[in-house]
Amino acid sequence: MRQQTVNRSRGGKRLKAATCLLALALTASIAGQAYAEQPPATCHPNLLAVQDEATVRNRGDVTQLPDPLKNRLAQLANRPHSQLPMQVYAEADGASQLFQYYLLDTNGFQPNVFTTTFPGVNDHVQLTATGGNCGLSTVGAVRVVLEPKPGLPTDPANPRAFNDVFTDISDLFVINNESGWY
Numbered sequence: 479m480r481q482q483t484v485n486r487s488r489g490g491k492r493l494k495a496a497t498c499l500l501a502l503a504l505t506a507s508i509a510g511q512a513y514a515e516q517p518p519a520t521c522h523p524n525l526l527a528v529q530d531e532a533t534v535r536n537r538g539d540v541t542q543l544p545d546p547l548k549n550r551l552a553q554l555a556n557r558p559h560s561q562l563p564m565q566v567y568a569e570a571d572g573a574s575q576l577f578q579y580y581l582l583d584t585n586g587f588q589p590n591v592f593t594t595t596f597p598g599v600n601d602h603v604q605l606t607a608t609g610g611n612c613g614l615s616t617v618g619a620v621r622v623v624l625e626p627k628p629g630l631p632t633d634p635a636n637p638r639a640f641n642d643v644f645t646d647i648s649d650l651f652v653i654n655n656e657s658g659w660y
Contacts, residue, residue, distance in 0.1 A: 514556045521612035527556035539566040539574070547579045550619045554648045557614065563646040566623055574623040574642070577634045582618035582647065618647035 514531075516523040524530065534540055534555040540548055551563045568574045591600050625640040626632050634641055 515553065515614055517558060517612035517614055522558055524556060524558045530555040530559075530562060534562055537565060543576065544579070546581060547619060547621070550581050550617065551646070553617060554619065554646050557617075557648045559648060563619070564644045566621060566642070566644055568625065569642070570625045570627040570640070572626040574625055575634075576621060576623050578620075578622040580620040582616070582620065584616040614649050616647065616649045618645065620645050 514524075514527045516527065531552045535548065535552050540551055543551070554563050566574050566576075589596075595601050621644040622634075623642050623644070624632065624634045625642055627640045631639045633639060
């Protein structure tokens with residue numbers, strides 16, 4: 479009788495452990511796909527979306543960023559892309575210091591002939607400001623960092639300070655490696 483109690487106890491612990499592992503794996507798979515935005519069928523999805531997002535989230539230049547910016551960079555990484563969001567390298571002895579960032583998107587804009595199909599007006603042309611990812615909205619992030627170089631000011635508001643700007647945009651329609659806007 480005592481042996482059965484011990485075996486049941488072990489079996490119960492194993493079942494609990496297996497249940498916890500299953501819940502953890504399910505949570506991790508859902509969390510890894512939380513931002514996965516893929517274009518509709520016939521377009522080319524990012525088959526490495528989960529891996530790309532994890533790579534960006536775990537990079538040294540991203541881990542300490544504010545959550546909204548970190549989430550936007552992860553969103554950019556898991557969408558179809560030609561390269562991951564740019565890595566901010568310290569070009570000075572000290573680490574780069576983020577002092578401004580902007581989250582960009584095309585939501586809430588008034589419809590116009592560059593972004594919206596109007597029957598009878600532009601329904602037979604490719605829209606010039608959208609279409610790169612088969613209808614996914616345009617999203618982006620701009621990071622402005624101070625590079626604390628020796629002999630230069632460390633106040634980002636000082637015009638002599640060395641500031642870098644990193645811009646990442648998903649679904650900016652590009653023609654021959656040039657922006658469609660002039």
